Each structure stands twice: as structure tokens, then as C-alpha cells.
Amino acid sequence: MNTAARTGGGRRLLGLLRKEWLQILRDPSSIAIAFVLPVALLLLFGYGVSLDSKHVPVGIVIEQPGAEAASFAAAFGESPYFAPRIYSTRQAARAALRAQELDGFVVVPADFAHRLKGEGAAPIQVIVNGVNANSGRLLAAYVQGAWSTWLARELAARRVPIHEPVAAEPRIWFNPQVRSQNYLVPGLLVVNMTLVGALLTALVFAREWERGTLEALMVTPVSLREILLGKLLPYFALGIGGMALSVLMALYLFEVPLRGSLWVLVACSTLFLLAALGMGLLISIVARSQFVAGMFALLATFLPAFLLSGFLFDIDSMPAVVQAITYLFAARYFVAILQTLFLAGDVWGVILPNAAALAAIAAFFLGLSRRLLHKRIE
Amino acid sequence: MSVSPLIAEGLRKTFQSAGRTVTALDGLSFAMVPGGGVTGLIGPDGAGKTTLMRLAAGLLVPDAGRIHCIGLDATRESLAVQAAVGYMPQRFGLYEDLTVQENLELYADLQGLPPAERGARYARLAEMTGLGPFVGRLAGRLSGGMKQKLGLACTLVRPPRLLLLDEPTVGVDPVSRRELWAIVYRLVDEEGLAVLLSTAYLDEAERCSDVILLDRGRLVDQGPPGAFSAPLRGRTFLVRGADASARRALQARLAAHPGVLDAVLQGEAVRIVTTEAVAPDRLASGIEATCEAVSPRFEDGFVARLKDAGAPGELELPRVDALRRTPGDAIEVEGLTKRFDGFTAVDALTFAVHAGEIFGLLGANGAGKTTTFRMLCGLLPASAGRLRVAGVDLRHAAAEARGRIGYMSQRFSLYGNLSVRQNLEFFARTYGLRGARVRERLAWAFAAFELAELADAEAGALPLGYRQRLAMAAALLHEPDILFLDEPTSGVDPLARREFWGRIYALAEGGVTVLVTTHFMEEAEYCDRLVIMAAGALLAIGTPSEVKAQAARDGTPAPTMEEAFIRLIERREAA
Amino acid sequence: MGARILALIVKEFLALFRDKRSRFVIVVPPLIQLLVFGYAATYDLDEAPFAVYDRDGGHAARDLLARFEGSPAFELERRIGSAGEIAGVIDAREVLLVVQVDQRFTADLAAGRQAKVQFLIDGRNSNTAQTVLDYASQIVAGFNRDWAAAHGLQGPPVSLVTRAWYNPNLESRWFFVTGLVGILTLVVTMMVTAMSVAREREQGTFDQLLVTPLRPAEILIGKAVPGLLIGLFEVSVVVLLAVVWFQVPLVGSLTVLYTGVVLFLFAAVGVGLMISSLAVTLQQALLGAFLFMVPAVILSGFATPIANMPEPVQWLTLIDPLRYYLVIVRGVFLEGAGFGLLIHQMWPLAGIALVTLVTAAWLFRHRMA
Incomplete structure (x- = not known):
């Protein structure tokens, strides 16, 4: 009896795998979750989420036209960052800012030419709309840069010596053009796969409970390990497929460089997917109803992966308590790995500890799922 | 072995x-x-x-x-x-x-x-x-x-x-x-x-x-x-009243008799089990009826055994008076047809339900019973044909017309996480009852369905039998003329089914028209008239005796309702 | 008619709040999310780790580095002794910034030559990199100003001063907390309305409701009102928390704010009821609500400006009610905007509300079967 049960194990697992596979093929929703959802989200996010400002509407108030003022305004026109508009009074520019037609404006005063000769100390005023603090700060920095460049050129032409005691020379590694897609797209892959992994599995056990199929399954001599593997392997295959599709899109559609090696990417994705699927399995084992499982999967995945993974907001800048919370989410580790793999390369100092954390989370979720799944139906 | x-x-x-x-x-x-x-x-x-x-x-x-x-x-x-x-x-x-x-x-x-x-x-x-x-x-x-x-x-x-x-x-x-x-x-x-x-x-x-x-x-x-049935030998009888149409009154009187353990309708007669072997004429004293000894069935043994074991006895049944007796037929259906893309679920159905009768709607799975039922309640539009419930088509009539019907579906369809009282209050108000009238009807429901003790319990946590009572109470709060019951006894045990039918009889006596679907063939016997449907069409219509007579043939001149049902369906398939 | 609708509304509230789980889902997660995300969502730098490679060691270099250490934006993680270590600390994400001071820094300054300092920044997160560069440049500019003043040097003839309106310290928390007001309102309202009809369908109570004298319009109103009221309650709590806990200034008038809130709630309830009347099962309703909410949040300008999106995506944002609502909330909170300025946000909201509610009512009538 026992030996028979043991030798039948392979066939039972194969039977379960084939069943799951047929169900996936017949029910387009799993395929949609694995392939259509990542593509749609990646397109939406990839194009919709960008922090690179271009053609920012900036007002230039020229109180008294003159050669200097015209040259200054022209310098703004050359920059791709700005879409300058000329105003003749501050009042007009202010009204435009209030009406959100402008993000900021620079006041070129009536005595601009005079001041340039260094005789008036009063500074030139820049006003930015600070509601979106990040955009406001970036705009201020861009205006400062445009101003410095123009001033240096102007003073050099007049042979006026300038004293800038210290010159700072910035070098931005990994992403010299500071293209935000380069870091957003790898992060989006993580948000995507968290959602896909959890949604794929969160519903599977709950669905079997609700349809009564699990009770019929439980009275066959199938073992729990076979049931779990029978669920995990097909959805893992789907998830990896979705991941591969997303990576291809990242490389060829969004032109993000991949500087690390492919096998590390595959290995880390495997670990992450196991963690995400494991969380989904656990949710569906505990919840037993598709509705509760779905609700929980969405709450536990999307917003944390979006806001707490370091994909958009820097974890270092969060308060300690919130930082501590981020350690609970697998997304955090995978974001660190992916941003490094895509933009920096195989940096083992980043990859190994994060991969270890992913492995631990995967082991935790899968182990707990195994413990909580009983062949009893109480 | x-x-x-x-x-x-x-x-x-x-x-x-x-x-x-x-x-x-x-x-x-x-x-x-x-x-x-x-x-x-x-x-x-x-x-x-x-x-x-x-x-x-x-x-x-x-x-x-x-x-x-x-x-x-x-x-x-x-x-x-x-x-x-x-x-x-x-x-x-x-x-x-x-x-x-x-x-x-x-x-x-x-x-x-x-x-x-x-x-x-x-x-x-x-x-x-x-x-x-x-x-x-x-x-x-x-x-x-x-x-x-x-x-x-x-x-x-x-x-x-x-x-x-x-x-x-x-x-x-x-x-x-x-x-x-x-x-x-x-x-x-x-x-x-x-x-x-x-x-x-x-x-x-x-x-x-x-x-x-x-x-x-x-x-x-x-x-x-x-x-199980052996000990009841000599204690089971069929009682026939002089007037077959008064069989429900006869059943009620017999059930109330102290010497009677169980009384159910069977054909035009009432089948009784007595507490002890007695001479039939002693029982029938004061009742104008003939008594015939019959051999006990397993069901008699089952009921007797459980009643001996202390199952709850007979209840005081609620009497409901239909507020407005509908003149003429309560439900008229003429050429009723329903098509779902290419497939005809109900095919030109024609029948009428008289006011105050218990009318059964029977048929195999997929015969179109539920579709018919939903069209009558106004839940589904008909593709063709004419239907009148209490004189109107509920699908198009003013919303108030729906206040004249009561509806109880085969699934428990009240709010599971509301208490019994909250459910009843909600339905009372949606039917336009107010103030003192709500209190009065709730008190009636608690008494008639013995729900007072459970008034604050969550409806979803009630035992099946009580949930069914609650559903029925909710359907009756506004004293409807017509009551629609869709497989009300599916999965319910025989004792609870008896209790349930006791209530249905009481309603019918009060003049309420009852339309009921069921898979239990002995329940079909409890109806005044019934139709059997197959493949969306009407197979047979009439009183239980008439329907059985249609199925009679040489070998079995008096088939049971179940035999009649199967034979009618087989005959149609053979044709 | 009024009594019947009232009975339905009372029933909806009882059904929502008698269940421990749904009571919890409506009240607790939004508050936790506001607190956690209110703190997590920030583009500001706070104690960003940096390393120093001081090849000079002179007093001027020490003075400059002290300014970095003194800034709340940065925190010194380590000092580096050789150029070879720089790559290691940045690669391993130990620090975001390495400040490398040239070996002739103090000598050059003393001699009146231009001294050099190099910033090496981790560009993996380009936005953080730009913020780091911005902060670091300001520190150097401050050093330059002070050095020039102390040594009687001629600085640039004119300098720029930047003032940020509405948010003088450019705190991104003000921006995100006001944004969360919108997102949380949307999530809760959608959950209450999108699930309501689908749940009744699944539990079989919808048929029971349809055979009562309630008219479809009455059922629709009965389903919409709880969503509106819960949404209003949720908004009020979140606004209160934003003002009291996160100290976001509420400059404008509450009348304008609540006009926007009510318009937005109508739009959200309309979308929720549309989903609800389309969905047959609870799961479909949940998925539908999710498929609406994710793009609605992404395209609303909550985290990234709409102006940065490609043109076709910008058109898409025009049908996103959250887009208008966020402008209203932020406008009232931070700018003190009145009806005159916000009318262009309010009429599209009213339009969306009208279209979705009418569509929901239509779907409701035609999908009753």
C-alpha cells in the first residue's frame, strides 16, 4: 500500500500539473494576468510616470526691453527644459502663476543692464510654484543653471573677472543623462511582478475552496506536497514568462541598459517570484474566499510595492519606523537588485545580501503555506 | 468478507x-x-x-x-x-x-x-x-x-x-x-x-x-x-372526506387530534399514523369520512421514531388572510416564450392559476421551471407571449404592483450579516409599511414563525430550518395575495418539510395563491393543481389525480406521482 | 418613496458596519496608509548617507566638509582613504554621494586660484541624484559667498534668489499628503459602491430586492448615498489628520474644498456603480475597481507631473476624475484658490459625475435580468 502510494507520487503530480495547465489555457484570466497585465501596466507606467521635466512653462518678466534682457530671454529659449513666455509686468506673471499657466517666473528688472555692471546689489527674483515641491526644486535648479551659464558667457564677453572660489564638478554615475526611465522601469518591473505573482496565486486555492473541488481532491491519496507543487509550478512558469516579456520591453522599448549578467537576473527573478507566489499562496490558504483573498492581495501588494520599495521614493529619506516597515516587503530587495543589475552591473555587495533576504522571505511564505495547509477541512 | x-x-x-x-x-x-x-x-x-x-x-x-x-x-x-x-x-x-x-x-x-x-x-x-x-x-x-x-x-x-x-x-x-x-x-x-x-x-x-x-x-x-415500519402495523390509515376539495381542512383537523401522530395529504385522501392501534371508526367520530387501513411505509416509521425521540410537536399555524382577493385567475400565462441566444428555454407556455390555490410547477433539471418562475416574478423579460400576475405584468407594471406578491427563492436570500429583526424591519419598510404597522407585523412574524428568541441573532448563522422560516416570514410581512416559492424545501429534512407545508396549507386556507416548484414528488401531491414541464413546454396539467391518470397504463393503473412523472417524460422522449 | 430609500440606506449601513471585517477595511487601512505613506512618500533628502575623500586636509577643506556634515540633508557615513574605495561604496549603495576634495584645495584658495571639489553621485535613482546635486551645489554656493565676503573678493555682480510660493520650504510632504487625501477617498468610495450590487447578486439577495416595490432608481440612490456619506466622513478625517498631524496649512475655504469633494464623490460613486452593475461576481467587481484605480492614480499627477507625460497619455488623463480633484485639494490647501480659479476643475468633475451616474442608471435598468 505504502510503496504503491509512493510510486504513484510522480503520476499524481503530473496529473495535477496537467489539470492546472488545462485550466490556465481554458480560463483566459490567468493568461491575462500573467501577460496582458504586465504589458499594459508597463506601458502605462513607463510612459505615464516620468520625473523628467521638459518644456516647463516659465515666465520671463521684462520690465524694460533692452539688449541684455533679450539675450537673457533667448538663453532660456535655447534650453529644452523651458518653454519661456515673455510678460511685461509682474502682475501679469503672477496672475498666470496663480492660474497654473506657469510653473514659475523670473523678473528681469528695469535696471537689469545697470545691475549687471555690479553697481546694484539687489538680487534678481525667481518665483516658483512650490505646491509640487520636487518639481519646484528642479525648476529652481534649472533656472539657476541657465542663469549661471548665461552670466558666465556675458561676463566673459565683457572681460569682467568673476571670482568663484570653489568650482564643483559633479559626476553622476550609472545614469549620466539622469534619465528617470532608467531607474523607474526596473522599479516598475518589481511592482508589476509583485502584483502578477500575488494575483496569480491568491485566487487559486480560494477558488478551489469555493467551488468545492478541494474537498474532492483531499479525499484522494494525494499528498500536500504534491498539491502545493501542483499549484506552484504552473504559476511559476507563467510568472517567469511575464517577467521575460517585461524585461524584453524594458530593454528594447524603453532602452534601459542591462549592465549586469543575465543569469543573475534570472536567478534573482526566480527567488523573487517564489516569494511573491508564496505570499499569494499563503493569502489564498488563509482567506478561503476569493473576495477576501483578492482584496488582501491588492492591499498587501500594490501600494506597498509602489510606495515602500524604494522604486519611487528613496528609502533612506524615510523616518526610521517607516524604514523598518520596508524590510517586510520582498519588493524592497528586488528593487535594489534590479536597479543595480540594470544600471550598475553585477555588484555582489548589493546582490548577495538582497538575494539572501528574498530567499528567506520565499522560504518563510512557502514553509508557512505548507504548515497551514491541512488535509483536514475544519 | x-x-x-x-x-x-x-x-x-x-x-x-x-x-x-x-x-x-x-x-x-x-x-x-x-x-x-x-x-x-x-x-x-x-x-x-x-x-x-x-x-x-x-x-x-x-x-x-x-x-x-x-x-x-x-x-x-x-x-x-x-x-x-x-x-x-x-x-x-x-x-x-x-x-x-x-x-x-x-x-x-x-x-x-x-x-x-x-x-x-x-x-x-x-x-x-x-x-x-x-x-x-x-x-x-x-x-x-x-x-x-x-x-x-x-x-x-x-x-x-x-x-x-x-x-x-x-x-x-x-x-x-x-x-x-x-x-x-x-x-x-x-x-x-x-x-x-x-x-x-x-x-x-x-x-x-x-x-x-x-x-x-x-x-x-x-x-x-x-x-422501522413494522411496529406501526395497524396504526396507519387513509381517511377520505366526503368532499375532496376540503381535504386540507380534514388534514388540519386530523393533525390536531390527540390520537394522531402524523397526518399528511396523499392524493385526495389524508394519510394518518395513530399513536396506538385503534379502530378507525373511533377516530372518525364527528368527522364525515371513511377510513381505510393501509400498510405502513418507511416514512411513517421515520416520523414516528423521531417524534418518539422528542422532536418538536405540532405548532399553532399562522393564519394569513389575503388582503385583496383578486377577481378571476391570480396568474394567467399565454404563449409565454423565452429565448436565450438561439436556445428556447420556455416554449409557448399557457396555463392559469386560480386564486387561492396551491399550484405546483414541476419538471426535470433544465426543463425551464426556473426561467418561467423568474419571468412571472418580473425578474426576467419574456421574449414573447402574455403574462398576468394579479392582473398585471410585473415587469412593466408600477412598482407598487410588486407589493402584492411575496417571493422566496431556493437559496437563502436575506442579508446574512443582519439580525433577524433588522432583516424583517428592512423588508417591512421596503414594502411601504410604517410605524405601528411595522411593529404589529414584526410581532406577528416572531409569534407565527417562533423567531422571537432569535430576534437579535445574525440571520446567516441560523440553522437551515430557521433560515427558511425567516425567509418565509419576510415574504409574508406585507400580506401578499400571491406567494412564489422556488424549491423551498430543497435539502430540508422530512420533519421540517412537514412543518413547512403545514404553513403553506394555512396560507392557502386564508386565500393566498401559492406557486411552488419542487423536486419532491410527494410534495406534488400536496398541490391543488400542478403542471409538469419538459424542454420548455407543458407536458401535463391538472390535479394530482388527473396527472397520475394521464400516466396510467395497463401494468400500473395507479402509479405514484414519481412513476407518473418519469413515465410522462419518457413518453415524450420516445415520441 | 422616501421611506423606502431610507430603509435601503439604513440597511446598507447596517450591512457594512455589523460585519467586523468590512468595518475594519473601511476605517483602519486608510488611516494606516495615510500615516505610513504620508511619511514614506517624499522626494526630500533627509540624512542621505555620504562619504568624504579629503585629499587636502587643510582648514578650508575642513570648513567646506563641516558644512556638509552640518546639513540635515546629509549624514556622514564614512571617510575614505584612497581613490580605489570610491567605486566600492557607491556600487554597494552604502552612500549616495562621495565628496572628493582636490589635494591642492586649501593652497589654491589661498593663492586666489579656483579650487576644485568633485561630487560623485549614485545615479541609479536619477531623481534622488538630482536632488543630491542640488543640495550639494547650494552648500558650495554658500561657501563661495562667505569666502568671497571674508576675503573681499568680487563675487558675481547679480545673484538669483528663489522664492517658492505656497510651499516656502519646498516640503514634498505637503504635496503628497494632500494627494493622499484624494487617493484614499477614491479607494474607500470605490470599495463601498463597486462591491455593493455585486455582493447582493452573489448572495442572491438582489432578486429579493428586485421583487419588492423598490424602483431601480430608488435602489441606485440607496446604493449611492452610503458611498457618498462614507466618502465625506473619510475625507473629513483625512483632512483633519493632514492639518493637525502633518501640519499642512489649509489656506483656502472649506466651502470650496467641500464643493470639490462632493463633486468628486459623485464622480467616484458613479464609476463605482457602473462597475457594480456590469460585474456579475464579486471578483469581477474587485478586479474592475482595481483596473480603474491603478491607472487613475498613476495618471492623476499624484506622484509625477502630468506635464511630463507624452501627449496621448495626457489626453487620457482628461477623463480621470482624480486629476481634477487633486488640483482642487492642493489648490485649496496650499494656494488658497477660490471658485474662480477652480471652476475649470469643477465642471469636468461635474461632467464625469453626470455621465457615469446616468450610465450606471442605464446599465442598472438594462442588466436587471
Whole structure:
């Protein structure tokens, strides 16, 4: 009896795998979750989420036209960052800012030419709309840069010596053009796969409970390990497929460089997917109803992966308590790995500890799922 | 094989439900009779039938006691038990997006049936179940009866030594039920299979070789079906009143008689069981009726046994007076047709329901009963034809017209997480009752349906019988003229069904028109008139006696309602 | 008619709040999310780790580095002794910034030559990199100003001063907390309305409701009102928390704010009821609500400006009610905007509300079967 049960194990697992596979093929929703959802989200996010400002509407108030003022305004026109508009009074520019037609404006005063000769100390005023603090700060920095460049050129032409005691020379590694897609797209892959992994599995056990199929399954001599593997392997295959599709899109559609090696990417994705699927399995084992499982999967995945993974907001800048919370989410580790793999390369100092954390989370979720799944139906 | 296939010793099992401890099995001990054959497991709701099945299949762990299946401890050696036992749960979870063949293959893999044996086994199962032509069809596309047969086939794919069937025929029409039975008995005869079957149909229990009767987790009795009815010899009679149309009044009077244990309608007569063997004329004193001694049925034994065991006695029945007697027919249907893209579910149906009668709507699964029912209630638009309920078409009439009907669906359809009182208050208000009238009707509902003690309990946590009472109370708060009942007694035990019908009679006496669908053929006898539908069309219409007469033929001049039903459907299929 | 609708509304509230789980889902997660995300969602730098490679060691270099250490934006993680270590600390994400001071720094300054300092920044997160560069440049500019003043040097003839209106310290928390007001309102309102009809369908109570004298319009109103009221309650709590806990200034008038809130709630309820009347099962309703909410949040300008999106995506944002609502909330909170400025946000909201509610009512009537 026992030996028979043991030798039948392979066939039972194969039977379960084939069943799951047929169900996936017949029910387009799993395929949609694995392939259509990542593509749609990646397109939406990839194009919709960008922090690179271009053609920012900036007002230039020229109180008294003159050669200097015209040259200054022209310098703004050359920059791709700005879409300058000329105003003749501050009042007009202010009204435009209030009406959100402008993000900021620079006041070129009536005595601009005079001041340039260094005789008036009063500074030139820049006003930015600070509601979106990040955009406001970036705009201020861009205006400062445009101003410095123009001033240096102007003073050099007049042979006026300038004293800038210290010159700072910035070098931005990994992403010299500071293209935000380069870091957003790898992060989006993580948000995507968290959602896909959890949604794929969160519903599977709950669905079997609700349809009564699990009770019929439980009275066959199938073992729990076979049931779990029978669920995990097909959805893992789907998830990896979705991941591969997303990576291809990242490389060829969004032109993000991949500087690390492919096998590390595959290995880390495997670990992450196991963690995400494991969380989904656990949710569906505990919840037993598709509705509760779905609700929980969405709450536990999307917003944390979006806001707490370091994909958009820097974890270092969060308060300690919130930082501590981020350690609970697998997304955090995978974001660190992916941003490094895509933009920096195989940096083992980043990859190994994060991969270890992913492995631990995967082991935790899968182990707990195994413990909580009983062949009893109480 | 002399070992009993299933032995329970002091079995105890409790569940935690909403903070209360519910005892499902309370020290149950019994042994199934050794050898093959079908053992019936019967008892009212909450007797512990399903719990016992699950314990035997190793799906639950008992709190105390032991259960042995084919010589193995079902709790500790559950994998081995599961390899040797076939278990079909109440709702067998077929994978509806897999085909018939794929479902069979899956269970063959899981049960470890060697590939060499599969071809022959599939062929045999296909032949027995009649599923042969449908192997490539998705399980979800099968009819209800076919699904049950496929579930049975999946359970049997590797010949089990013990087959556990948990109410396999709930919600299945009489034709499919008969087919399922043929399969089970063939297996018993040809393979010597032992079967434990729980059922709410007493005629099924009567056909078993041995019956186990449970009540509230305890064994009440065990023995062959004949042993249940034997003690009632000389205590069962058919009473015929002078006026057949007054049979319900006669039934009510007899039921109230202290010497009568049980009184039910059967044809135009009332079948009674007396507390002791008495001369029939003594009983009929004061009643203008003739009394005829009949031999006891299993059902009589079942009811007598449970009433002896202390089941709740007769209730004071609520009398409801229809507020507005509708002149003429309460429901008129003419050429009613419903098409769902290309498929005609109801085909030019014509009938009328007179005011104040109990009207039955019968038919096999998929015959179009539910579609008809939903069109009458205004839940579904008709494709063609004319229908009038209380003089109007509910689909187009003013919303207030719906206030004249009451509706109770086959599923519990009140708000599960609201209390009994909140549910009743809500429905009272949606029907436009206000202030003192709400209080008055609620008080009536609490009294008539004995819900006062449970007023603040959550509706979803009530036992099945009480949920059904609540649903009926909610449907009657606004004193409707017409009451629609869709399979109200599906899955309900025989005692609760009697109580339920007692209430229906009281309503009909008060002038309420009742339209009811059912799968229980003996309930069809309780109707004043009925229709039988097949494939969307009307097969027979009339009083129960008239319908039975239509099916009579040389061999059986007086068929039972079930025989009549099956014969009418077979006759149509042959044509 | 009024009494029947009232009964339905009372029933909806009882059904929502008698169940421990749904009571919890409506009240607790939004508050936790506001607190956690209110703190997590920030583009500001706070104690960003940096390393120093001081090849000079002179007093001027020490003075400059002290300014970095003194800034709340940066925190010194380590000092580096050799050029070879730089790559290691940045690669391993130990620090975001390495400040490398040239070896002739103090000598050059003393001699009146231009001294050099190099910033090496981790560009993996380009936005953080730009913020780091911005902060670091300001520190150097401050050093330059002070050095020039102390040594009587001629600085640039004119300098720029930047003032940020509405948010003088450019705190991104003000921006995100006001944004969360919108997102949380949307999530809760959608959950209450999108699930309501689908749940009744699944539990079989919908048929029971349809055979009562309630008209479809009455059922629709009965389903919409709880969503509106719960949404209003949720908004009020979140606004209160934003003002009291996160100290976001509420400059404008509550009348304008609540006008926007009510318009937005109508739009959200309309979308929720549309989903609800389309969905047959609870799961479909949940998925539908999710498929609406994710793009609605992404395209609303909550985290990234709409102006940065490609043109076709910008058109898409025009049908996103959250887009208008966020402008209203932020406008009222931070800018003190009145009806005159916000009218262009309010009429599209009213339009969306009208279209979705009418569509929901239509779907409701035609899918009753």
C-alpha cells in the first residue's frame, strides 16, 4: 500500500500539473494576468510616470526691453527644459502663476543692464510654484543653471573677472543623462511582478475552496506536497514568462541598459517570484474566499510595492519606523537588485545580501503555506 | 468478507461557530453490516450526517472516539483510507473548465489507477453513466444530473472498497435520480461494493438494505427499513372526506387530534399514523369520512421514531388572510416564450392559476421551471407571449404592483450579516409599511414563525430550518395575495418539510395563491393543481389525480406521482 | 418613496458596519496608509548617507566638509582613504554621494586660484541624484559667498534668489499628503459602491430586492448615498489628520474644498456603480475597481507631473476624475484658490459625475435580468 502510494507520487503530480495547465489555457484570466497585465501596466507606467521635466512653462518678466534682457530671454529659449513666455509686468506673471499657466517666473528688472555692471546689489527674483515641491526644486535648479551659464558667457564677453572660489564638478554615475526611465522601469518591473505573482496565486486555492473541488481532491491519496507543487509550478512558469516579456520591453522599448549578467537576473527573478507566489499562496490558504483573498492581495501588494520599495521614493529619506516597515516587503530587495543589475552591473555587495533576504522571505511564505495547509477541512 | 466496512466507537465531534460550541456528533457508536449493499444514513438537519462522512474519509479529526474504515483507522491512516475509499461530497467539486474525459484522467492519476487498466475502466464507467457521447464536453456544460453522474464516475474511477455518498440526489430531478440509483445498484450487484449513503429522500432510504437513523449526533435506531415500519402495523390509515376539495381542512383537523401522530395529504385522501392501534371508526367520530387501513411505509416509521425521540410537536399555524382577493385567475400565462441566444428555454407556455390555490410547477433539471418562475416574478423579460400576475405584468407594471406578491427563492436570500429583526424591519419598510404597522407585523412574524428568541441573532448563522422560516416570514410581512416559492424545501429534512407545508396549507386556507416548484414528488401531491414541464413546454396539467391518470397504463393503473412523472417524460422522449 | 430609500440606506449601513471585517477595511487601512505613506512618500533628502575623500586636509577643506556634515540633508557615513574605495561604496549603495576634495584645495584658495571639489553621485535613482546635486551645489554656493565676503573678493555682480510660493520650504510632504487625501477617498468610495450590487447578486439577495416595490432608481440612490456619506466622513478625517498631524496649512475655504469633494464623490460613486452593475461576481467587481484605480492614480499627477507625460497619455488623463480633484485639494490647501480659479476643475468633475451616474442608471435598468 505504502510503496504503491509512493510510486504513484510522480503520476499524481503530473496529473495535477496537467489539470492546472488545462485550466490556465481554458480560463483566459490567468493568461491575462500573467501577460496582458504586465504589458499594459508597463506601458502605462513607463510612459505615464516620468520625473523628467521638459518644456516647463516659465515666465520671463521684462520690465524694460533692452539688449541684455533679450539675450537673457533667448538663453532660456535655447534650453529644452523651458518653454519661456515673455510678460511685461509682474502682475501679469503672477496672475498666470496663480492660474497654473506657469510653473514659475523670473523678473528681469528695469535696471537689469545697470545691475549687471555690479553697481546694484539687489538680487534678481525667481518665483516658483512650490505646491509640487520636487518639481519646484528642479525648476529652481534649472533656472539657476541657465542663469549661471548665461552670466558666465556675458561676463566673459565683457572681460569682467568673476571670482568663484570653489568650482564643483559633479559626476553622476550609472545614469549620466539622469534619465528617470532608467531607474523607474526596473522599479516598475518589481511592482508589476509583485502584483502578477500575488494575483496569480491568491485566487487559486480560494477558488478551489469555493467551488468545492478541494474537498474532492483531499479525499484522494494525494499528498500536500504534491498539491502545493501542483499549484506552484504552473504559476511559476507563467510568472517567469511575464517577467521575460517585461524585461524584453524594458530593454528594447524603453532602452534601459542591462549592465549586469543575465543569469543573475534570472536567478534573482526566480527567488523573487517564489516569494511573491508564496505570499499569494499563503493569502489564498488563509482567506478561503476569493473576495477576501483578492482584496488582501491588492492591499498587501500594490501600494506597498509602489510606495515602500524604494522604486519611487528613496528609502533612506524615510523616518526610521517607516524604514523598518520596508524590510517586510520582498519588493524592497528586488528593487535594489534590479536597479543595480540594470544600471550598475553585477555588484555582489548589493546582490548577495538582497538575494539572501528574498530567499528567506520565499522560504518563510512557502514553509508557512505548507504548515497551514491541512488535509483536514475544519 | 466478514469485517464491517465502517465502525464508529464513541465518536464525538464539536465545532466552534460564532462563539458557540455546536456538538455535531455526541458519542456515536455503530457498525455497518458486513458485506456489500447500500446502507442508508438518515436524520433531520443537524443530525451529524455530513460530519460522519467527513470523519470516515479522514477529512476531520474526532474530538473523542475512533472510526475504522475497511479495517484502517481513518484518523491516523488517512492516506491509506483515502486510497481505498470513494467519497462523493454533497457538492462534488468537478473542474468545470475541464472536459469529462480530463476530469476522469485527473482522478485516475490521483487515485493511482495503472494506465493499462484505464481503457477498460473508462469504457465501463461511460457505459454505466451514459456519459460516452459527452467525453469531450466541458463539465460545466453538463446538466445537473449529468454532473452528479460524472462526480460519481470520478469517485469510482479506481474501484473503491467502500463508497461514501453524501446526499448525492439533492436538487436532482426524479429521472436523473433514478439513473444514479441504477448505477449504484449495478456496482453493488456486480462488484460487491459497500455503500454508505446519506439522503433526505425517504423512498431512497426505504430501498437500502440497512438504515442508520441519527438525531442530534446520536444513534436513534439501526436496522433494515422494514423494521422501522413494522411496529406501526395497524396504526396507519387513509381517511377520505366526503368532499375532496376540503381535504386540507380534514388534514388540519386530523393533525390536531390527540390520537394522531402524523397526518399528511396523499392524493385526495389524508394519510394518518395513530399513536396506538385503534379502530378507525373511533377516530372518525364527528368527522364525515371513511377510513381505510393501509400498510405502513418507511416514512411513517421515520416520523414516528423521531417524534418518539422528542422532536418538536405540532405548532399553532399562522393564519394569513389575503388582503385583496383578486377577481378571476391570480396568474394567467399565454404563449409565454423565452429565448436565450438561439436556445428556447420556455416554449409557448399557457396555463392559469386560480386564486387561492396551491399550484405546483414541476419538471426535470433544465426543463425551464426556473426561467418561467423568474419571468412571472418580473425578474426576467419574456421574449414573447402574455403574462398576468394579479392582473398585471410585473415587469412593466408600477412598482407598487410588486407589493402584492411575496417571493422566496431556493437559496437563502436575506442579508446574512443582519439580525433577524433588522432583516424583517428592512423588508417591512421596503414594502411601504410604517410605524405601528411595522411593529404589529414584526410581532406577528416572531409569534407565527417562533423567531422571537432569535430576534437579535445574525440571520446567516441560523440553522437551515430557521433560515427558511425567516425567509418565509419576510415574504409574508406585507400580506401578499400571491406567494412564489422556488424549491423551498430543497435539502430540508422530512420533519421540517412537514412543518413547512403545514404553513403553506394555512396560507392557502386564508386565500393566498401559492406557486411552488419542487423536486419532491410527494410534495406534488400536496398541490391543488400542478403542471409538469419538459424542454420548455407543458407536458401535463391538472390535479394530482388527473396527472397520475394521464400516466396510467395497463401494468400500473395507479402509479405514484414519481412513476407518473418519469413515465410522462419518457413518453415524450420516445415520441 | 422616501421611506423606502431610507430603509435601503439604513440597511446598507447596517450591512457594512455589523460585519467586523468590512468595518475594519473601511476605517483602519486608510488611516494606516495615510500615516505610513504620508511619511514614506517624499522626494526630500533627509540624512542621505555620504562619504568624504579629503585629499587636502587643510582648514578650508575642513570648513567646506563641516558644512556638509552640518546639513540635515546629509549624514556622514564614512571617510575614505584612497581613490580605489570610491567605486566600492557607491556600487554597494552604502552612500549616495562621495565628496572628493582636490589635494591642492586649501593652497589654491589661498593663492586666489579656483579650487576644485568633485561630487560623485549614485545615479541609479536619477531623481534622488538630482536632488543630491542640488543640495550639494547650494552648500558650495554658500561657501563661495562667505569666502568671497571674508576675503573681499568680487563675487558675481547679480545673484538669483528663489522664492517658492505656497510651499516656502519646498516640503514634498505637503504635496503628497494632500494627494493622499484624494487617493484614499477614491479607494474607500470605490470599495463601498463597486462591491455593493455585486455582493447582493452573489448572495442572491438582489432578486429579493428586485421583487419588492423598490424602483431601480430608488435602489441606485440607496446604493449611492452610503458611498457618498462614507466618502465625506473619510475625507473629513483625512483632512483633519493632514492639518493637525502633518501640519499642512489649509489656506483656502472649506466651502470650496467641500464643493470639490462632493463633486468628486459623485464622480467616484458613479464609476463605482457602473462597475457594480456590469460585474456579475464579486471578483469581477474587485478586479474592475482595481483596473480603474491603478491607472487613475498613476495618471492623476499624484506622484509625477502630468506635464511630463507624452501627449496621448495626457489626453487620457482628461477623463480621470482624480486629476481634477487633486488640483482642487492642493489648490485649496496650499494656494488658497477660490471658485474662480477652480471652476475649470469643477465642471469636468461635474461632467464625469453626470455621465457615469446616468450610465450606471442605464446599465442598472438594462442588466436587471
